[in-house]
Amino acid sequence: MGDGDAGEAGSYEVQASARGWLTLQLAALGFVGLCGALKAGGAASPAPRGVEVMAGVLVVLALLLACLAVYLVGRTAWPHGGLPDDPARAARRLRTGLVLTFVTVLLTALAATSSWWPTPDAPDAPAASVEVTTSGGTLCGELTRGSGALALTVEGRTVDVAVTDVLSVAPVAGCGSS
Structure with missing residues (x-):
């Protein structure tokens, strides 16, 4: 070789x-x-x-x-x-x-x-509020996590609203005290 x-x-x-x-x-x-x-x-x-x-x-x-x-x-x-x-x-x-x-x-x-890249957090910005209209009335608060329902924090307490009862949801600048 x-x-x-x-x-x-x-x-x-x-x-x-x-x-x-x-x-x-x-x-x-x-x-x-x-x-x-x-x-x-x-x-x-x-x-x-x-x-x-x-x-x-x-x-x-x-x-x-x-x-x-x-x-x-x-x-x-x-x-x-x-x-x-x-x-x-x-x-x-x-x-x-x-x-x-x-x-x-x-x-x-x-x-x-x-x-x-990190998203800029705005710690001073208020949480987004929504106004939820149901057949029983209107609620205003911040959306939170819920299970099987639309969950809102209204004046410090969590309110669950059945999705079938919701007529409309609209963002608002803030909730006025009633």
């Missing part, structure tokens, strides 16, 4: 490894695409505009790097003309493609952090 045979065997090992890694790369590319679609189709974010722009740039950069990484690993897995490449060059191309794949995932995760 000559030196050419050993190099060719090493090249085939790198190709086999690249074919295995390509599956992971395609999953990473799908992850970047999904995050980009969720980012584009999501509701308004409380993050500042600059943070949103940076997140968008990071997602686009991650997508471009993911495409380059898939190209590098794919070219290693299936070399041009079907002939095996120099094993050292193929291994270097595979390594570069894998590093770019991990950078892609990191950039996507970093871009996703903008969606976790």
Whole structure:
């Protein structure tokens, strides 16, 4: 067995490894695409505009790097003309493609952090009050959690109103004392 045979065997090992890694790369590319679609189709974010722009740039950069990484690993897995490449060059191309794949995932995760931006709380703002009209009269208070009914806090006590009895619900600036 000559030196050419050993190099060719090493090249085939790198190709086999690249074919295995390509599956992971395609999953990473799908992850970047999904995050980009969720980012584009999501509701308004409380993050500042600059943070949103940076997140968008990071997602686009991650997508471009993911495409380059898939190209590098794919070219290693299936070399041009079907002939095996120099094993050292193929291994270097595979390594570069894998590093770019991990950078892609990191950039996507970093871009996703903008969606976790804290919403500004207004501690001095009064709770939203509603006026509920039923066949038995009108109640004014703050909506609270209830089970199976509309729950209102009226003058410090919780009142449950059956949903079937509700004629209308309207937001009001505040409840006047009667």
